[in-house]
Amino acid sequence: MIPQTAMPPYPWQESLWAGFCQSLEAGRLPHAILLNAVDGLGIEELGQAMARFLLCHSPIDDLACGRCRGCELLHAGSHPDFFLLKPEEKATQIKVDQVRDCVDFVAKTSHFDGPKLVLIEQAESMNVNASNALLKSLEEPAGRCIFILVSDRVSAILPTIRSRCQCMTLSLPSTRASEAWLKEQGLENAQHWLRQAGGAPLKAKKWTDGDYAESQLKLWAELSSLARAEIGAIALAASWQSRETLELMQMQLFMLESLLRFKMAKEPVAQELQALVDQLAILEEHYFFRLHDKLSQRLAQLQRGANLNGLLQCEDMVMDWQSLFQLARRMNARQRRL
Numbered sequence: 001m002i003p004q005t006a007m008p009p010y011p012w013q014e015s016l017w018a019g020f021c022q023s024l025e026a027g028r029l030p031h032a033i034l035l036n037a038v039d040g041l042g043i044e045e046l047g048q049a050m051a052r053f054l055l056c057h058s059p060i061d062d063l064a065c066g067r068c069r070g071c072e073l074l075h076a077g078s079h080p081d082f083f084l085l086k087p088e089e090k091a092t093q094i095k096v097d098q099v100r101d102c103v104d105f106v107a108k109t110s111h112f113d114g115p116k117l118v119l120i121e122q123a124e125s126m127n128v129n130a131s132n133a134l135l136k137s138l139e140e141p142a143g144r145c146i147f148i149l150v151s152d153r154v155s156a157i158l159p160t161i162r163s164r165c166q167c168m169t170l171s172l173p174s175t176r177a178s179e180a181w182l183k184e185q186g187l188e189n190a191q192h193w194l195r196q197a198g199g200a201p202l203k204a205k206k207w208t209d210g211d212y213a214e215s216q217l218k219l220w221a222e223l224s225s226l227a228r229a230e231i232g233a234i235a236l237a238a239s240w241q242s243r244e245t246l247e248l249m250q251m252q253l254f255m256l257e258s259l260l261r262f263k264m265a266k267e268p269v270a271q272e273l274q275a276l277v278d279q280l281a282i283l284e285e286h287y288f289f290r291l292h293d294k295l296s297q298r299l300a301q302l303q304r305g306a307n308l309n310g311l312l313q314c315e316d317m318v319m320d321w322q323s324l325f326q327l328a329r330r331m332n333a334r335q336r337r338l
Helices: 011-025 044-053 069-076 097-106 128-139 175-184 190-196 199-209 212-227 231-241 245-265 269-280 287-305 308-338
Strands: 032-036 082-085 117-120 145-151 165-169
Touching: 011 044, 011 165, 011 175, 011 245, 032 044, 044 069, 044 117, 044 145, 082 097, 097 117, 097 128, 175 190, 175 199, 190 199, 199 212, 199 287, 212 269, 212 308, 231 308, 245 269, 245 287, 245 308, 269 308, 287 308
Parallel strands: 032 145, 032 165, 082 117, 117 145
Antiparallel strands: none
């Protein structure tokens, strides 16, 4: 179901939206669009806004009216010229059978005097078989059919799919613009949360709306306990298993980035993180870069839907941190003897 509200794009989407509307008005809109952005910029909402606009019978000021028959059917989930393709509930991949249903839809005649539209969310989750099943329809759609593929990991989409689409990339907004928007949403300490979210304002807002801050402080306290040998690595890994692995990895990456900024630019860190910084300050930057790369690779595997053993992943992460703490203790001890 696509929301009925004809909400305009987020401020940082206005330029891309204007180009999309101009292409449509000039008759130059491609039959296949690949929307690409990092997570936290509202790329799925933008794809949905495009779908609403293209299927609206009476658009107003480059937005869907929200009241016509097309808008009502789309909101009700019963528009005969619209097909939504995304992973089924609790699934990590778009299955080939789903794509075959989509191909059947594309082959049918449209019901209204307008285009048929296929919206593919999390397009990177199509496996090889699903992607291959889509190729012919994507290259030579029957009748007037528009495909909108949405992805925050476009590199994971097969090149044969990417080459048949016109890529529209949504860039990160400026830090000033993002902070201004977050402050309008009532977010305190916008700069801090925006940095944690890698510059993505919607991700920053999502984290502050939930219990992310509390989870982050808990992680810092747990690693401080590990550094002081107040908790064992196996016990800590077992407790991490009950937590969201993706979130754990993102929080660790932010910690490492904070450590690197402190080491390389003497940038201050959060007060709650200072104890960990002090324990690891003796280590050179390449140790943090190495762990950052390793965590980034694990995160990419997880995002691609890899079936990773949760406990083993947690044990590996804890052991990596324990190795850093042990190395820092040895180096500090050696320095004191000199």
